[in-house]
Amino acid sequence: MINDFTIQVATVNGSGSQTANATLVDALFHMGLPVNAKNVFPSNIKGLPTWYSIRVSGEGFTARRDDPEILVAFNAKTLDEDLRALPPGGVMFYPDHLKPAAPRDDVSLYALPANAIMKEQEVDVKFRDRMANLVYVGALAQVLGIEMTAIHDYLTRNFAGKPKVVGANYDIAVAAFEWCAVNLTKTDPYTLRRMDATAGKILIDGNTAAALGAIYGGCTVVSWYPITPATSLAEGLIEWMPKLRQDSETGKATFAIVQAEDELAAIGMLVGAGWAGARAMTSTSGPGLSLMAEFAGYAYFAEVPLVIWNVQRMGPSTGLPTRVSQGDLLSTYYLSHGDTRHVILLPATPAECFEFGWRAFDIADELQTPVFVNSDLDLGMNAWMSEPFTYPEQPMKRGKVLSAEDIVALGGRFGRYQDEDGSGVGPRTLPGNDAMGAAYFTRGTGHTELATYSERPEDWQRNLARLDRKHEHARTVVPEPVVSGEGADTGIIAMGSTHPAIVEGRVMLEREGVDTDSLRVRALPFSPAVRAFIAAHERTVVVEMNQHGQLAILLRTEYPEFATRILSVAHCDGLPLTGAFVAARVKAALPSPTRPEEVNA
């Protein structure tokens, strides 16, 4: 079995396996192998089981798989259960001081002298737990064929300027590598061979990509509050903003990042900054989004541009804070009270996280409204292969902002909420505009086209009708869906990070003789292309990661004429989708072949 299997590393949370696992992934990537890594970790600081899953696929698939062939069992508490789950022909690497309760003879068992190596390398007792992880790195390198130079390269980059740390870690890997060469007889069929499938590519997580995108989108004000799995997005901004956005002449920051006291304050600061003309953003997750609801409705109604990244985790309530879900679609779309509908972008890859990172600001400014970007834990926190990011192709779009000259030309009067071109978007001015008549008053209460307070029914209705026109206009402003396929009867609709599983699932179906087309929704409100896709297929299977099929619900609501041909396949257990799940469930959703006795005479 060459270049096509999954390695699962089981360790104890907080034991420092991050370096070892990152070393493996990076080494495989630099051997030119398509690789994807997923960290399945508990909501805990130390002590609970954590699994790190590394998939190598010569064919380039990056979705999760259910049955890892290779197990690194470095957690005593889960060793027996993990071993039981190993498929026949699988492999288990484990430290020799852990004894499996029920060893299996249909798998290869490699016991590694982890403690002996640590002693021999004279590792300080307080670092032993942490550095013992390098033992499995060296052993996997020997048994599977990972190049030691690639391991050394990663350690050198990761511990730049600390040659002693590099040496100490590498020496352990080498000791394990050499011990395996002398003492292990390879009985498993798994091998890695250098390829050139990753040349020119990068390895990056979605949250870092989103942070970089925002920086290239001219984000100037960030306000945030810590929450898993959105924190690393804000931390990406904190890391990269000073490097990329310091004015070289003055040394002053062209941005401000504030850690707010809570999510209500975080979005409040965005409202103030967006109102005053800055490009403002935050990153949060479900519970934080709930707290932002009131201000989200305010910003929608007062028409203040701002950007909110919702890196989704599993709810309701505290739910599974470190597991993935796409369960916030409905709550985000309608966030707040009254008749509120928001614009949502749905990235599926780090490259899209980068693109939507900057594009979200253009859309928010153009539509003068909050723009939500619904990413998720799998996309946001895991490392993905990606093409390098593309520089924004056009200058920033600031939308309808009137200058002092514009106001003078208009005779000192402008209609803040006047719809002159049918787009539903009126002109605005920014504080500091010194033309007489430029100032206006923003409020969440009923208002006229001139932004004056009004409770008149006709003013209220006119305003809401205009907001509806703006929502229709948004369909033509947001990113178009991505469609692939060649006219099959069955269409698959999905969004976000389920993308790799859809790709692999379609290949599996094709191998079974089932052709499908697919459409990946990239934004709400739906583009007209979504309706066209549903109309062109006999049936559409909507695949998503939540309990109630929220995307399917929205599609049926939007296109009631097609409601019966919109089928829902929803997956909701906290783990990313697999290709096998997609293939099996789409197949199950197809009509069974008509039996002869059912044919009318």
Place this chain on the structure above:
Amino acid sequence: MTSPAPSNPAPARPAALNSAGLAKNDYKGLPSTLCPGCGHDSISSRIIDAAYALGLRPHMVLKLSGIGCSSKSPAYFLNGSHGINTVHGRMPSVTTGALLAQRGHTAIAVSGDGDTGSIGIGQFKHAVRRNVPMVYIIENNGVYGLTKGQFSATADQGQTLKYIGTNDLPALDLCAEAILAGAGFVARSFAGDAKQVTELLKAALSYKGIAVLDIISPCVTFNNHDESTKSYGYGKAHEVPIHDITFVPEFDEIRVDYEPGEVLSVRLHDGPTVQLRKLGRDYDPRSRLSALALLEGARHGGELLTGLLYLDETRPTLLDTQHVHDTPLALLPEALTRPSPQSLADVMRQFG
């Protein structure tokens, strides 16, 4: 015999212009919709007076508020300023964001005791903690007016309201809360004392960081009973100024018209000065501990102590600690807010 009407009436006297070349009318707002006699309206008038006296340019002023009777006020002054009426209790965060985006503006934020002391106490304390450069006015009447008469967090313990019953809880002292959270300018006044409110406002508008003004502003409809410490009657009877306060703009000659030893002159940032004349109390507003002790003493004595309670000029503002660019962030050119294509290529190499 009546004198005939003049056939050639004298031309109206031209309005007096201030240092910004504007007349007082240029600082007016829309007609108020608050109850006639509301203390909040007199505060609006004082804001107009102070802004006119200081020669503020309205387009460089931001008006902000939350929700409640008080929060309607920004509509009633400075029509030429951008204003925003936000959500209940969360004006401080909106002001923070607005000033991060548009430094150089003077922010006049108006809140109430419910808006600040109850739903908004967290944001209030954090805005103070960050030292957001703003004038934070609390129009304090101890009652929710817009929802027709419920207790706020500054309502008197033991007070009774018709539908709500008796308030069993002690009142929050928002000045003490501000001092504890680190505010550098904390004052208390009474809406009925026009001169003091105006002088405090002028000083607050000239202060570099957050200036908190807790102004007792009687609610004529729901809380103007004589037993209420937020009523006109109580205010008039128990108002005790801790000093006479005079604000001297930097362009005026500083007059020393009191005997030496009786006047404390505190120079604010950029030159203006606050002169405090002792009224029989040996009080220096530059001590946090004294300020808190004074408030505690007043609470026990049932006094409404008014004046500048605490002043500290040394705290850096949020804009200082953030090292925010001199050009407002909202107005930076794209060349400064979108890094170069080369920089992206360099970043990408680090992930390759």
